[in-house]
Amino acid sequence: MKEKIIELIRKKVNEANVKGVVIGLSGGLDSTTVLFLCVEALSNNRVLGVMMPSKVNKKEDTEDAIQVCKELNVKYKVIEIDSILESFGRELDLSDKLVTGNLMARIRMCILYYFANKEKMLVVGTGNKSEFLQGYFTLHGDSACDFMPLVGLYKTGVKKLSMELGIPKKIIEKIPSAGLWIGQIDEDELGIKYSELDMILPFLEEGFSVNEIQKRTKIDKERIEKVRERMIKTEFKRKFPDRF
Secondary structure (H helix, E strand, O other), X not given: OHHHHHHHHHHHHHHHOOOEEEXXXXXXXXXXXXXXXXXXXXXXXXXXXXXXXXOOOOHXXXXXXXXXXXXXXXXXXXXXXXXXXHHHHOOOOOOOHHHHXXXXXXXXXXXXHHHHHHHOEEEEOOOOHHHHHOOOOOOOOXXXXXXXXXXXXXHHHHHHHHHHHOOOHHHHOOOOOOOOOOOXXXXXXXXXXXXXXXXHHHHHHOOOOHHHHHHHHOOOHHHHHHHHHHHHHOHHHHOOOOOO
């Protein structure tokens, strides 16, 4: 899988005839894994890392992302987005944390494409298959990219790959969070641990019933049903807009 992903990265960059790739770095597992893969595929001088922290993010996450870039000798930018968000807040009501979180994701997307246009690069997405199938992403936010190398791997698979790549243990063991508000934890929002989610999803993709999945995984039917329902309800997020 590692070699296939590396081949994909090279293919996409070569087909687009661009200088390299831009990656939004959070200091978390997925974006760090993508960074390592892109450096291996393209070399460090063809990769640009962009950190876009806000006051709701942990300072140590940005520091971790910077440290990784330094170790890999990758160019990076740090763009604080609070002032940009505040400018939206002068005209819009930002009292709803979910709405504001989605807006933050879209602000980050705009910044990534600014650098992609400026540097003649592609934007690489960092989403994984577990979150993609559950619709756990912001449309035109973190889902907006030119290609998504980890979308064929469940979260537990990304973790295994990260170990093979030699990603720092500190990053591998972090509690996954999109960092869109203080105290946000991905598994809390999903309502299930990734270890269980990744046992359920392959069976749902194969069309197994809730009862069949329960027998095979020993996971409560209620949690399986919630995963199934979320997969169905978020299907629209995985489709291109209708065309006539």
